[in-house]
Amino acid sequence: MSTSLRAQEFCQRALTDRDNFWSEQAKAIHWEHPIDQVCDFSRPPFSRWFVGGKTNLCYNAVDRHLPGRAAQPALHFISTEVETERTFTFQELYDEVNTFAAVLRSLGLRRGDRAVIYLPMIPEAAFAMLACVRIGVIHSVVFAGFAPAALATRIDDAEATVLITADIGLRGGKVVPLKRLADEAVALAKLSPKSVLVCNRGLDPKIPWTEGRDVDYATFRKDHEKEVVPVEWLESTESSYLLYTSGTTSKPKGVQRDTGGYAVALATSMQYLFAGEPGEVMFAAADVGWAVGHSYGVYGPLIHGMTTVFYEGLPIKPDGGIWWKIVERFHVSVMFTSPTAIRTLKRQDPALLKKYDTSSLQRLYLAGEPMDEPSWSWISEALGIPVIDNYWQTETGWPILALLPKIEPPKIKPGSPGIPMPGYDARIVDPTTGQTLPPNEKGILALGLPLPPGCMPTVWKDDQMFSEHYCGRFSEVHLYSTFDYAIQDEDGYFFILGRSDDVINVAGHRLGTREIEETICSHPQVAEAAAVGASDELKGQAIHCFVVAKQDLPDSDSQARLQKEIESVVVSNLGAFSRPAAIHIIRALPKTRSGKILRRAILAAAEGRETGDLSTLEDPVALEAIREIIQKQAGR
Numbered sequence: 001m002s003t004s005l006r007a008q009e010f011c012q013r014a015l016t017d018r019d020n021f022w023s024e025q026a027k028a029i030h031w032e033h034p035i036d037q038v039c040d041f042s043r044p045p046f047s048r049w050f051v052g053g054k055t056n057l058c059y060n061a062v063d064r065h066l067p068g069r070a071a072q073p074a075l076h077f078i079s080t081e082v083e084t085e086r087t088f089t090f091q092e093l094y095d096e097v098n099t100f101a102a103v104l105r106s107l108g109l110r111r112g113d114r115a116v117i118y119l120p121m122i123p124e125a126a127f128a129m130l131a132c133v134r135i136g137v138i139h140s141v142v143f144a145g146f147a148p149a150a151l152a153t154r155i156d157d158a159e160a161t162v163l164i165t166a167d168i169g170l171r172g173g174k175v176v177p178l179k180r181l182a183d184e185a186v187a188l189a190k191l192s193p194k195s196v197l198v199c200n201r202g203l204d205p206k207i208p209w210t211e212g213r214d215v216d217y218a219t220f221r222k223d224h225e226k227e228v229v230p231v232e233w234l235e236s237t238e239s240s241y242l243l244y245t246s247g248t249t250s251k252p253k254g255v256q257r258d259t260g261g262y263a264v265a266l267a268t269s270m271q272y273l274f275a276g277e278p279g280e281v282m283f284a285a286a287d288v289g290w291a292v293g294h295s296y297g298v299y300g301p302l303i304h305g306m307t308t309v310f311y312e313g314l315p316i317k318p319d320g321g322i323w324w325k326i327v328e329r330f331h332v333s334v335m336f337t338s339p340t341a342i343r344t345l346k347r348q349d350p351a352l353l354k355k356y357d358t359s360s361l362q363r364l365y366l367a368g369e370p371m372d373e374p375s376w377s378w379i380s381e382a383l384g385i386p387v388i389d390n391y392w393q394t395e396t397g398w399p400i401l402a403l404l405p406k407i408e409p410p411k412i413k414p415g416s417p418g419i420p421m422p423g424y425d426a427r428i429v430d431p432t433t434g435q436t437l438p439p440n441e442k443g444i445l446a447l448g449l450p451l452p453p454g455c456m457p458t459v460w461k462d463d464q465m466f467s468e469h470y471c472g473r474f475s476e477v478h479l480y481s482t483f484d485y486a487i488q489d490e491d492g493y494f495f496i497l498g499r500s501d502d503v504i505n506v507a508g509h510r511l512g513t514r515e516i517e518e519t520i521c522s523h524p525q526v527a528e529a530a531a532v533g534a535s536d537e538l539k540g541q542a543i544h545c546f547v548v549a550k551q552d553l554p555d556s557d558s559q560a561r562l563q564k565e566i567e568s569v570v571v572s573n574l575g576a577f578s579r580p581a582a583i584h585i586i587r588a589l590p591k592t593r594s595g596k597i598l599r600r601a602i603l604a605a606a607e608g609r610e611t612g613d614l615s616t617l618e619d620p621v622a623l624e625a626i627r628e629i630i631q632k633q634a635g636r
């Protein structure tokens, strides 16, 4: 197997000749004020990139392209939910973003304020994000599949003064009443936003309205049409957005993003990794509520002068050929999606892939969860193009591991996302000490500090979380922990082996077991609960819950009732994508003598595997009971 030498050399330079490498990359974006210092690492583990430089994400994504690309499409919107298609050129995007920014300013938003965006995949989501960063307002997009309680927590933590939403969203024809959910969230939030800005699609005739607080976007849009809002030149280190993500604590963490470092990281990755040419079309089939939607659905392609595609709809509706139809229709050259989506498409009629002309497509990128080899081979052969796995986290904002097609033809090792990208000092380390392990030994994938540009500089309002949770995990060295197990082979390729903490990955969506357990325990009849991520053929992992009721349930009817109620508590608190695949009512949870729930053993039982060393188990009967339930259910 040949190794990826030229790409490795290129990436290595970002570490050995750090400041020169990154100041060269920084030339890809516009700086209103030049950079004084490339990297300030005087206060480890915190780093600050391109200190002194002033720039703006919106200017780089939109204004900068007007002289040469005003008439080029910037955003294609296609919805199979409402059967609509619309294209916005860079000039039109500029106009829409300015109008949106003027509306936000009229609501009193100023540099440093926070706005929460709770919108479906409609163009207004991109306008809102770009408008915020244009005026220095920090946005926090909350995935429109989240339930009111989850939205309320994020509004409170961000201390948002404006909430931007729509009347409804749609998922496979099913209505998601966003405005109603937003109202519930505002009622639950401790700090109510002053204004709720509503992009009314005219799809809910009885949209609830609170006078004095709710603002109709269309009305304000008319008032502010053609207004030009000057760009706020932000310090490179100033925040552009927050994106909440689940971890081991029950409270989601606000991943903070800077401005200049992020712009440079995206420009670098767009050029060398995604390798699309300005003027070409990129289709990231990812919701704006997730990290991929931010970096490669909005900011990355636009900064690079590419057209982005916003798709509202499912990958299998009206049929499993819809994505390939979009590729044909818009001549997409770079596409990005998740392994779960590929596994879903693999179950569809293979003829659908041949029905459309996908010859414009140069490469397909996949991220968010492990890619199984059979599905990777299937899609690679079906499309006849490189299918590039890439590994990263919401925290990093752009890929940690991937390949660099711009530097050399990608040398793919199936099952591996590749090699560390520029600036990532990735190593496999001993889980306790942090000492680097030899090739092919399993350990934690850790990153040397400083983290490269684009990665989170800290956790929102919680420096301690950044320094202790992320960077203080090992006893002997200061390293950023990804919390993923991995190995590195002798060619330098990494293989991801799964999380070392209690984070579950359902179809590429990250969920913390603690979040789910605490939600279940809010039910008055529940004494305690454990949630595990059991392997699932389609979604990678699925949530299995084991619940102990406060009182014995006399019959199967009362058990079934409690199961239903627990399911609805989880869905209504966290969102439909968190719906457990199984809820088991049991008599006791298997625990260690010190009272710690033995999740590892529960997981093994849920997956029908051997449970391994159980010497610390206090009560073997509890585990046996779980095993019996699972076996009975599976008919084993």
Ligand code: PRX
Pocket: 245, 291, 292, 366, 367, 368, 369, 370, 371, 389, 390, 391, 392, 393, 394, 395, 417, 482, 483, 484, 496, 498, 499, 505, 508, 509, 510
């Ligand atoms: O466990 C890893 C898994 O997803 C986690 C990050 O989740 P999230 O922040 O939602 O990611 C957003 C950006 C893609 C990681 O810690 N993960 C991500 N990509 C891969 C992966 N696991 C295996 N292979 C990948 N390519």
